Amino acid sequence: FGYRDFPPGTMPGVDEPKPSWVVLNFDDVAAVAWDHDSFSSRDSLQEESSAPSLMLVNHDRPEHTRLRKIAAKAFQPSSIKSLAPAVDALAANCMDDFFVTDQPVDVMADYCAMLPSRVMAYLFGMPAEMDRDVNNWATGFMLSADISPQERQAYNVQAMTFFEQHVKKQIDLIEKGEEPPGPLINAFIRTEVDGDRLSYEEIVRFCMTATVAGAETTSFYLGNLIAVFADFPEIWQTFVDDPKQFDAIYKETLRFHGPPQRLFRVATRDITIGSADIKRGDWVACFFGAANYDPDTFPDPYTFQLNRKNANRQMSFGYGIHRCLGAPLAQLEAESTARILRYRYAQIERAGDAVWQDVSLLNHGLASNPVIFRGRT
Incomplete structure (x- = not known):
């Protein structure tokens, strides 16, 4: 008891984190994440900070149930699957913009940072040139950017101001019978469950939540996936020989290099959890990343193994009622990336040391990931 760290959206150097218990093994993490009656997801530190509170992540039942029913309809699998052509086009264009065949490329500096941002801009009907803004908002809010509290706050204000104005414009256009761009924001506006709709304020906060979480986590996942292809040539060759193996590669990458590390x-x-007597009001840090390396659940955890029988038990997208609704979208971007890489390139090689970001324990991802994409001869 005594681990201190910052939840998303808080301000290092301004806010003061509270000491918390640390939960590491699979069974204990699962117990805390599943028992939503004994462990609240409300984040008082974030609520008291100047940052906007996230939707779903920081809600408890019954409000969580209401919000998730509506959001789940907006994120239904058929809707996500219908985005595949648009995501393919964005991925291909992003590779055209940033990749140079047979020359070193740091994919974290461009492709992995920008594809998720461009996808989020498309989903919300934002001008394409705002992709850098989306990336800045996400890395600032999710604490992976080493910036000052003033810069972090400025990004939060920019994002919220934009969405407050943008949502109003979208609502006005829809009420006039028009069909504005932005399939996800339109779903947030139109979706109704049992006669219930999201309020204007809830739509704004859902846009903010999806933007910062979707862009940030997926950016790190894409980098981690490309690192697997570069660092384990046999895995790349397995995928080249049999693209149906991608699902197994995707799941094991989530376990081995899953971006989300912990939530409070x-x-x-x-x-009592394990040998810890936790008191009412105590903070508990659930380390999903550590649970993914529990040898009692995943034997030989430091070995990248395809087709683990329990691969679906990895916790990188959370566990229980807070399992990430955006997971299928992240998978869609990863599938598109892998498929186009396989089509365009014969091999992916390490071109320099992979450098893991150390600004925050919130996410496991690369700060620098230099590789060479070898063209087909």
Whole structure:
């Protein structure tokens, strides 16, 4: 008891994190994440900070149930699957913009940072040239950018101001019978479940949540996937020989190099986890990344193994009622990236040391990932 760290959206150097218990093994992480009655997801530090509170991530039942029903309809699998042609086009264009065949490329500086941002801009009907803004908002809010509190706050204000104005414009256009661009923001506006719709304020905050979480996490995942292809040539060759193996590669990459590392919970009652006597009001840090390396659940965890029988148990997208709704979208971007890489390039080689970001423990991802994409002869 005594680990201190910052939840997303808070301000290092301004906000003061509270000491928390650390939960690491698979069974204990699962117990805390599943028991939403004993462990609240409300984040008082974020609520008291100047940053906007996230939707779903920081809600408890019954409000979480209401919000998730509506959001789940907006993120239904058929809707995500219908985005495949647009995501393919964005991925191909992004590679055209940033990749040079047979020359070193740091994919974290461009492709992995920009594809998720361009996808989010498309989903929200934003001008394409705002892709850098989306990236800045995400890295600032999710704490992976080493910037001052003033810069972080400025990005939060920019993002919220934009979405407050943008959502109003979209609502006005829809009420006039027009069909504005932005399939996800339009779904947030139009979706109704049991006669219930999201309020204007909720739509704005859902846009903010999806933007910062979707752009940030997927950026790191894409970098980690490309690192697997570069660092484990046999995995790349397996995929080249049999593209149906991608699902197994995707799942094991989530376990081996899953971006989301930890989230906080707050005990609502006195409870014992393992040998720890946790008191009501204590903070608990669930390290999903550590659970993914628990040898009792995943034997030989430091070995990248395809076709683990329990691959679906990895926790990189959370566990229980807070499992990430945007996971299928992240998978769609990863599938598109891998498929186009396989079509265009014969091999992916390491061109320099992979440097893992050390600004935040929130995400496991690369700050620098230099590789060479070898063209087909």
